[in-house]
Amino acid sequence: MKIQLQHLTKTFHSPGRKSSGEVVAVNDFTFEIPDGQLIGLLGPSGCGKSTTLNLICGLERPTGGKIFFGDRDVTDLPPELRGVGMVFQNYALYPHLTVRKNILFPLENLKGKDRLSKEEMARRVDEAASLVQIGELLDRKPSELSGGQQQRVAIARALVKMPHVLLLDEPLSNLDARLRLQTREEIRKIQRATKITTVFVTHDQEEAMSISDRIVVMKEGVLQQIGQPQQVYDDPANLFVAKFLGTPPINVFDGQIQGGMLHLGGEAVLPVPGIPDQRVTVGIRPEGFLPQADGPLSCTLSGVEVMGRDISVVASHPACQSPTLRAIITADAPVDRSAQSVCFALKPEKVFLFQPDSGCRIRSVP
Amino acid sequence: MRQERKAWLYLLPAILFLGAFLVYPLIDVFIYSVEEGYNFASQTYFGVGLYNYSYVLHDPYFLQAVKNTFLLVIITVPLSTGLALVISLALSSIRPLRDLFQTIYFLPYVTNTLAVGLVFMILFQKTEYTDGLINLMIQWFGGSSVDFIEGPYWAKMFVLCFYTIWVVMPFKILILTSALASVNPDYYKAARVDGTSKGRIFLRITLPMISPMVFYLIVTGFIGAFKAYSDAVALFGTDLNAAGMNTIVGYVYDMLYGDSGGFPSYASAAAIILFAIVLTITCINLLVSKKHVHY
Secondary structure: OOEEEEEEEEEEEOOOOOOOOEEEEEEEEEEEEOOOOEEEEEOOOOOOHHHHHHHHHOOOOOOEEEEEEOOEEOOOOOHHHHOEEEEOOOOOOOOOOOHHHHHHHHHHOOOHHHOOOHHHHHHHHHHHHHHOOOHHHOOOOHHHOOHHHHHHHHHHHHHOOOOOEEEEEOOOOOOOHHHHHHHHHHHHHHHHHHOOEEEEEEOOHHHHHHHOOEEEEEEOOEEEEEEOHHHHHHOOOEHHHHHHOOOOOOEEEEEEEEOOEEEEOOEEEEEOOOOOOEEEEEEEOHHHEEEOOOOOEEEEEEEEEEOOOEEEEEEEOOOEOOOOEEEEEEOOOOOOOOOOEEEEEEOHHHEEEEOOOOOEEEOOOO | OHHHHHHHHHHHHHHHHHHHHHHHHHHHHHHHHHEEOOEOOOOEOOEEOOHHHHHHHHOHHHHHHHHHHHHHHHHHHHHHHHHHHHHHHHHHHOOOOHHHHHHHHHHHHHOOHHHHHHHHHHHHOOOOOOOHHHHHHHHHOOOOOOOOOOOOHHHHHHHHHHHHHHHHHHHHHHHHHHHHHOOOHHHHHHHHHOOOOHHHHHHHHHHHHHHHHHHHHHHHHHHHHHOOOHHHHHHHOOOHHHHOOOOHHHHHHHHHHOOOOOOHHHHHHHHHHHHHHHHHHHHHHHHHHHHHOOO
């Protein structure tokens, strides 16, 4: 089911803070989630992504704006009438009920004509359980399960009602690193199998990029950028998005445009045609450096970290905003590890220019 | 070996104190209770047997005390726990003035039992000069006045139960409000997403989640009510047998120090019977809890 948010706004009153009084958690969101896609809501903590999820779910009422599921306006509907399934960060499995009863719980709430027969309920529970491969755990209590298994039970409980929309709040943050990789693939697989429009919240950009069809980057309640993960990575709308996506993070420099050339610390490093002379903030992706003996950007070499396929060059440059910069280059690149300095040429498509104050992207006009 | 000796050394203070003040008296009471014809002055006795138990179990005052105690337990434990749960649920669902109400509900806990008893007596008593506030209210609603303190048995029992519930509620409310507050709100959110009705949320989620605390209150409530004594004294004075409002603990006290007292053997037998009753009830509680309490 297609989800549409129109000028969605949510403000909270905070009686504790006398000065401001109101906190805008979600500020004028307008975007569309196509049917059957997996969407990652991405942002640092406190950016309003969980609030957005709660608004879609119906646990929170918006201060302004509308939410549509398909063509149906669900803004004023309670969660149970929206047809949503939700998985909570801590899974919220009822500890006193067995896995089977936990999954059964939502079905037992159905009343009137929606009420299912006992056999139908049991069949649906088995179906949901086998979808997430927990068939053999049905008679255990949640406390007897591992974190990953609990997660699957929570997903099964959300899916058993056959919702139109599946919502996951930080689904992987309570798992250890190895399980996280495995579980995110699992979520992807389940989503593909069920074709349910799925929205999940995360602060981990790697997680969001790796499994989402689209990512929605948020900051302080304001929508920053929406797009396919690769597209957002390759073409960030502003400095925040550029910094937030990518590991290792993007290297940020203070630069200057003079006569169509980008200068970093006095050196002209890259031609930037069509951009007027001004001070700029420059973001260079770690993979945007090319080691070259006569490269225009010369940095002081601090070390080289071997990662197998690639090597990571740690260096410093006076114009860089952080003490060290990091370049990822192929392992066979000619880098003299004993040298004091290293020179780079830059890949133009990996260099982004931003306005120093607002962080807005400056695009060159060809 | 060294380790073991150390362990015993650390346990020694607790063992000494518990032994001297708990285990020894318990055994001593048991011994007293089987010594027939014990003489307090000469510290002699005729023989060993169960006569003391037989005497106590045939004493109408004791039977009255047992009846009173059981009535008190059966009425006040469920009522006070249930009411406390209702009040705690109400308290945790309101936001404004919650602290104020919590303080008000907790006040009876810090007031003196005897002082409260005196107030209750004044409220309920009917004298030649005044009918008392409660009777005044009964008359407003067209009822005829009753002397709750020196009148019919049911009226006295009513006051005793009312008073006991009033005294034990604050602690229960305190425990239950904190138990309710400790339930993770995500459970309620998950239940809301699934469209769970309020009643079902309470029965299937809230109650099982706070069941250990409810169980604790029921067990301690039973024990506390079986040991009731000061409440009855506060309302009806020290001659409880005459008032027909004695409790088991009151009977034990009267047998030891009352006007007709001086019978440690009978008192001990009664105490052992009380001990057996409380032990049995607590065991039943524990058995029942296995099925219904979720830790």
